[in-house]
Amino acid sequence: MEFLLIKFVLVVIVFAVSLGIAAYSTYAERKIAAFLQDRVGPDRAGPFGLLQPLADGVKMFMKEEIIPSNADRLLFILGPCIMMMTACMTGVVIPWGHGLEINGTFYPVQITDINIGILYVFGVVSIGVYGIMIGGWASNNKYSLMGAIRASSQMISYELAMGMAVIALIMTTGTLSVREMVEQQHGIHWNVFTQPLGVILFIVCAFAECNRTPFDLPECETELVGGYHTEYSSMKLGFYLFAEYINMFISSAIIASLYFGGYNFPFIDQLGLSPNMLSIVGTLIFFGKIFFFIFFFMWIRWTIPRFRYDQLMHLGWRTMIPLGILNILGTGIYVLYKNGQLHF
C-alpha cells in the first residue's frame, strides 16, 4: 500500500513538473527567440511577462472549438489525445535523482525502473507519431494529410538512426535500464566521452523526432499552412503544441541521462556531503542539464532554417544510418579492445 502511495505521489509530481516546464518552455521559447533577434519578447503579463503561459492557456480555452463537418469526429478528437498521452508517458522511466534514504528505507526518485527502460521510451515515441497521423488524416484536408505523411516518414526514418545510436550505447553499457546507465556514469565517466559520434547522431535524431527546427516539416507554415494541425483550434490545438514542448523536455532529459551523466556531476565524491544531500544536489544538476538542452533546442531553432524535404530524407537515410552503423562497428572494436579480446 505504501509502495503504491509513493509511486502515486511520484507520478503526480513528475506529471506536474513536466506540464509546468512545458508551459514555461513556451514562454522561454518566445523570450529566447526575442533575445536572439535583439527584441524584448513578452513582458506585459506580470513581471517580465511571467504570467504569459497562463494568458496563453486562457486564450486557448476561450477559443471556439471547431470540428470540420467532413472530418472523422472520433479520430479527430483521438489525435491530440494520443499525442498528449504518449508525451506524458515517457517520463516514467527517467531517473530524476539517485534517491532519498528516510528512516532506513531507500526511495529512488524514479517512477519505475523496468529492465527494458530505453526500449520502453522507443516504443512510446513510436506510438506518438499516430497522434499526428490520425489527426492529420481525420481533418480531411490536403495540407493536414501532407503534414501527417511527412511526419510519419520523417519519424520512421530518424527512429532507425536513433536506434542505431542507442545500440552502440547499449554495447558499451551492457544494460537497457536507464537507471543503471546513469549509475555507470558516476562522477565524470559520462558516455559522451566514449560515444562522441553517438551523441551527435542521437541529438540530431531527437530534433527530428520532436519535429523541431530544422526538421519541423510536418507543420511547415510556408508550404502547408499549419501542417497536420491546420484544422485544429482551441484546446485541441493547444494539446498538439503543448505535447511538442513536453516531448522537448523529455528528450532533453533522455539526452542528459544517456550521454551527459544524468544526476552525476564531477567531483561527486570529494564534496563530503551526506548521500541524501548529494542526491538533492544531483537532481538540481540534472535539471540544470535539462534546461541547457531545452535552451539548445531553442537556440538551434532560431539559428538554422528548415531543411527541404528531400534533404531531410537524404540526411536520414544516406548519412545518419550509415554513420550509425559505422558507430556500431567502431564501438564493437572499442569494446573488444577494452576487454582485452582484440589481438593484432
Add this chain to the structure above:
Amino acid sequence: MQLTNRSKVVVNKEMTFAEKIYLPAILSGLLITIKHLFRKKATVKYPEQTRPVAPVYRGWHVLKRDEQGRENCTACGLCAVACPAEAITMTAAERKKGEEHLYREEKYAAVYEINMLRCIYCGLCEEACPKEAIFLTDRMVPSDMVRTNFIFGKDKLVEGTEADKRIDVSLRAKAHRHQ
C-alpha cells in the same frame, strides 16, 4: 552595374569535407546567434517610452493665432492650391462687427478641413501660406476606426487661446525662414 562590393558571385563548386558535414557551419551560426543574446535590445517599450521626435517633424497641422488670440488664416486658398494631395478644403466668410478679437483680417475661414487620410505631410501648405497661419507640428495623428473621423475640422486644427494651449512652432518657422 555594381553598386556595392558586398555582392557575391554564385559558383556551383564541389563542397569541401568541412562544408559537407555541416557541423562547422552550424556551430558558427550558433555563435552568431548567441552573440545577439547579449546585444542591446532594439525595442522601445511604447506606452512607457516614446521614440524622440524631431522638433521639425511634419505631423498634425495647426492653425495659428496671433499674440492677441486672433486667427491668422484669411481663407485665401493658397494652401489648398498648393496641396498636391488635394486634402484641404475651406469656406470663406466675412468678419462681422464685434468679431475683431476672433479674426485678424476681414476675411476668415468659416470651415477649414484637412483630410488626414489624403494628406502626405509634405509641408507645401505651410510654404504657400502668406500669413504664417498653418504649420505642421510634431504631434502624431491618432488612429481611428472610422474614415470620416480623419477629416479634421477647425475644432482639431486651430490652437487654443489660453497660454498653455498655444502650440510652439518657432523651430519649424525658423527652419522655414532659412530655406
Add this chain to the structure above:
Amino acid sequence: MNPSLPFFVLATLSVFSALMVVLSRKPVHSVLYLIFCFFTIGGHYLLLNAQFLFAVHIIVYAGAIMVLFLFTLMFINMNKELEPHKTNLLKGAATVAAGCLLLVMVGVTKGAESLAANSNRTDVGTVANLGKALYGQYLLPFELISILLLAAMVGAVLLGKKSVE
C-alpha cells in the same frame, strides 16, 4: 481477484479488435483496430514476462510497420464504387485458405499444451536470457535469418534504384 482475469480481459479485447479489423467499413479504421490488436497481444507477452518481446513487438509492428500501412492507406481514396468486384470463385478460394490457416493454428496450439507447464519461470523472457538463447542455443538459425534479411535488404535497394541506361 482471479489471476487469469487480466488474460481474459485482454483476450476479449484482442478478439474484438481483430474482428473489427475485418468488419470496419473504412480501411483506416481497420488499420487502427489492428494496431489496438497488437497492443493487446503485447499485453499477453507482458503477462508471460516477455518484456523484451513486448517492447520489440510495439516498436516494430505497432510503431513502424503499421505506420507504413497507414501511410499507404491514407493515399488511397477507397469508396463503394471503386471496390473491386469479387467473384464466387475468389470467395471460395479465400474460405479454403482461411480454413487451412485455422487448421494449422489449431494443430500448433495442440502441441503447445506441454510447453505451458514450463512457462512458470519468471525470468525466461528478459533481455539477458533471450540474448543467451539467441547467441548460444539458436546461433545458427539466428545468423541465417540475418543473412536472409541482408539479402532482402540488398534486393529492395536494387529494386528501388533507378535503372541505369
